Amino acid sequence: MLGSKVSLGEERRRVLLNPRDSCPQRAADIQKTMAPSGTQAAQEPEWAAWPDEKLLDLPFCDLKVGIEGSPVEAPIRQLYGELEAHRLIFRPHFWLSDEWFSPDGIPGVAIPFYMVHERLARLELKQMFEVEGGTSEWCMRILRHETGHAIENAYHLRRRRSRQRLFGRSSMAYPDYYTPKPYSKSFVLHLDMWYAQSHPDEDFAETFAVWLTPGSMWRERYAGWPAIKKLLYMDNLMKDIAATPPPVTSTQTIDPLPQLHKSLRTHYEDKRRHYGLSHPHFYDRDLRRLFSDAPAFATNTTAASFLSRLRKEIRRKVAGWTGEYQYTIDQVLENMIKRCRDLNLRLAVPEDQAKLDFTILLTVQTMNFLHSGRHRVAL
Numbered sequence: 001m002l003g004s005k006v007s008l009g010e011e012r013r014r015v016l017l018n019p020r021d022s023c024p025q026r027a028a029d030i031q032k033t034m035a036p037s038g039t040q041a042a043q044e045p046e047w048a049a050w051p052d053e054k055l056l057d058l059p060f061c062d063l064k065v066g067i068e069g070s071p072v073e074a075p076i077r078q079l080y081g082e083l084e085a086h087r088l089i090f091r092p093h094f095w096l097s098d099e100w101f102s103p104d105g106i107p108g109v110a111i112p113f114y115m116v117h118e119r120l121a122r123l124e125l126k127q128m129f130e131v132e133g134g135t136s137e138w139c140m141r142i143l144r145h146e147t148g149h150a151i152e153n154a155y156h157l158r159r160r161r162s163r164q165r166l167f168g169r170s171s172m173a174y175p176d177y178y179t180p181k182p183y184s185k186s187f188v189l190h191l192d193m194w195y196a197q198s199h200p201d202e203d204f205a206e207t208f209a210v211w212l213t214p215g216s217m218w219r220e221r222y223a224g225w226p227a228i229k230k231l232l233y234m235d236n237l238m239k240d241i242a243a244t245p246p247p248v249t250s251t252q253t254i255d256p257l258p259q260l261h262k263s264l265r266t267h268y269e270d271k272r273r274h275y276g277l278s279h280p281h282f283y284d285r286d287l288r289r290l291f292s293d294a295p296a297f298a299t300n301t302t303a304a305s306f307l308s309r310l311r312k313e314i315r316r317k318v319a320g321w322t323g324e325y326q327y328t329i330d331q332v333l334e335n336m337i338k339r340c341r342d343l344n345l346r347l348a349v350p351e352d353q354a355k356l357d358f359t360i361l362l363t364v365q366t367m368n369f370l371h372s373g374r375h376r377v378a379l
């Protein structure tokens, strides 16, 4: 479980991952995905025109937004269409909350508030540097993954022996961290960071998502992989239950938006604190290997201004390859820049070389961080 949600225990299973092929989002992409539909444009909420500072003071419950008529309706329709194409009668229910998750035992999916209005997506981008699920493609990936959890809940699939044999037991504790084997062929690849390897339930959800994705060509793509056994099992299992009404029909919701009384400001403070870092001297050794405080380099560019100049570019690049939040990486960068200043470090090699070496250093540190137990394995 991620720290910030520990209080909710195992009830909130979440997906917080960044698909590998997602590129850093620009406001224009988000606006394209999040363009208000006709009805929404007609009755813009008052806060849509507010500046960030004022909007941040608003409690979630006062946003008064819904899924109906919002930009997330189309992806939900598409998901329903994909279920229909496989003749599945199951349809998960959806509600708004503070992030993506599908709670254990409930055949539905929580969608984060920022998905329903372009103004909120812009705030998310500004606060966190990215909008998780903010492009159509990314949103569909997350919806399919969460639907994998929801359908397990709807049909008690975890109780099946064959499911337990192939994927492992659900009761296995979620790890604080996991060390993925990037070349393993026993797992499908859908979300980033080999997420299927983190827990049997995630493996199931990821396998379901690959199976459901139109045009995923899973039979060809996974031919010869041990993972094909899971996909073939999924195919049979889904054919088996397709026309059967689900035994669990609860439309219960967990932490729906109207019941969340904390302000957006507090929410973002918590979220940033959770994904941030604070080890000021942690990187000194690496920084001293890359830069120098020797008098011979006293007239060179300072490491701090060099890194400040590259900050945005490097942050995006490392986020793209590691799947870590841009915000987390930016925190690491900020600490490093500050330390470079404190240590009075300067460039000691040509800029191109320093840039390459530094990008590698930051990627390695980010991967170490991912495996240190505070990463965004979502749960």
Ligand SMILES: [Zn+2]
Pocket: 013, 014, 015, 145, 146, 149, 201, 202, 205, 378, 379
């Ligand atoms: Zn999941």
